[in-house]
Amino acid sequence: MTGAPTPVSPQQIPAAYQQALRLQNAGQLQQAAQIYAAILRTRPLAEPCFQLGLISARTGRRAEAATWFRRALEIKPRQIEIWTALIDVLDGPERAKAMAEAQRLGLIPSDKSAAAMRKALAELETGDPRKADRLYRKALEAGGDPVPLRETWARALFDRTETDAALKVLAEGLAKAPADPRLLLTRASLLETAGRIDEAEADLLAVLDARPYHPLAWLALMRARKQPPGAPHVATLEQRLPEAAADPEATRYMSFALAKALEDQKRDAEVFAHLDRANTMTRRKFPWNFEADHGFLRDAIAAWTPRTRGQSGAAPIFVTGLPRSGTTLVETILAAHPQVAAGGEAAVMTPLLHPAVEAWFSKGTDYDAQAIGQAYVAGMARKLGAASRDCRTTDKSISTYATMGYALDTLPDARFVVLERDRRDVGLSIYKNLFRDGTHRYSNDLTDIARQIRLFDAAVAAWRKRIPDAIHIVDYEALTADPEPHVRALLDFCGLPWDPACLTPERTERQVHTLSSVQVRQPINRGSVGAWKRFEGALQPLIAALDATRYDFG
Structure with missing residues (x-):
């Protein structure tokens, strides 16, 4: 890219981002890169940085790709896709350092934790549940962020209909990190599956209090029950969806969520605009063979x-x-x-x-x-x-x-x-x-x-x-x-x-x-x-x- 790109207005960012994605998917990488750079002149966003990193990696400029991925991580430090892409373009000590940091954040399990967890899950399936629990505790003690381990263990217990034990595992994690969105979302999912809708909804609202545009929380909240006319959460979602336009994943999930809520409220004329947007974005990511x-x-x-x-x-x-x-x-x-x-x-x-x-x-x-x-x-x-x-x-x-x-x-x-x-x-x-x-x-x-x-x-x-x-x-x-x-x-x-x-x-x-x-x-x-x-x-x-x-x- 030569020269400083002309910035776009904040209102133009969503349309510009989608145009850049289309160009990138069509192989017009330089034109796409220019638009991403123009967006970044207006607002520092993780997604354009990430896409510029992918373009650089695709054209063999690995050092430049790493720089873009690191800029994206400054904005979204716990995005596992960005960490994975960064690790892929690094070599030697830099790669090891990035992997260690991702493990410290709990995004990639440490070797010892992963090995102990595999043994715990195998023991839970075929052996002594008490021994399985000891192996799970050993995986926790091996270091790193315990959140993914707690999520995995809770779901494994829940799948065996040990609901109380699964919820206890998540409660232990939330006692240490009361606002952790992953633990709250996991508990909400298990509670809803068990038919405890009010408790699930409380956890989802706690996530949205901390992260107002959390895509999974919005979709789960709208699915949890029928949304009557005038429901305050629906009005809040309608307000927040346009504000999340620069984040494709938030837009995709929140569009499905709002379409469901509007159907509940019999606002039929508005439903398909959101469904079409959400499905088009999903189809672009996951085409059918x-x-x-x-x-x-x-x-x-x-x-x-x-x-x-x-x-x-x-x-x-x-x-x-x-x-x-x-x-x-x-x-x-x-x-x-x-x-x-x-x-x-x-x-x-x-x-x-x-x-x-x-x-x-x-x-x-x-x-x-x-x-x-x-x-x-x-x-x-x-x-x-x-x-x-x-x-x-x-x-x-x-x-x-x-x-x-x-x-x-x-x-x-x-x-x-x-x-x-x-x-x-x-x-x-x-x-x-x-x-x-x-x-x-x-x-x-x-x-x-x-x-x-x-x-x-x-x-x-x-x-x-x-x-x-x-x-x-x-x-x-x-x-x-x-x-x-x-x-x-x-x-x-x-x-x-x-x-x-x-x-x-x-x-x-x-x-x-x-x-x-x-x-x-x-x-x-x-x-x-x-x-x-x-x-x-x-x-x-x-x-x-x-x-x-x-x-x-x-």
């Missing part, structure tokens, strides 16, 4: 042949469907049964099965169906502990729809419950919710959502032809209109006796780790049926793509 997803489904289904070598005896109930189709409700209905233990989004089968399936159809590499079935049963037993003894288990990992035939090979007594729901309602709900970054990459564009829906439809249709006796379809609209006959049919398919408790799943005291954690604590209802009609105009790209798109896996 449609060809890869389509190819996996096509090839996996085409290559499948029935096997009989799986692990007999275990009879898990896989609940699958599109995101936001009612899978959490159906799993909670099943979990109300005294003979069922809910596994939630267990994430046990996919890591075991998907690599084996891909190796099978791409290379012809055979796999051991029984070994995978045994590993799955062992993994669920570790996850659920005593809750899984003498009970059927549910697994709501929705990606199971892609490989139902293979999963049945590994577990011949398994059953698959598939949710069907109005595709327009599903599409709207997907678009308005922010999923964990990097997952559900199709979810940030209405046309892409329609294409994913049709991929799902084609896969389910193909598996229903191949393994019809193992699959049961639950129609969400019919279930919510008249629950009892559909719940009876569901239990009968699963081989479970009738129990009236399944008609009142909201009374079930279980942890719900999904975006539906608030909704499922309400009685079965039709509150979200036909919600797409409120936004029919804005949803035309989705509706048109649903009408025009079909796939067939034979």
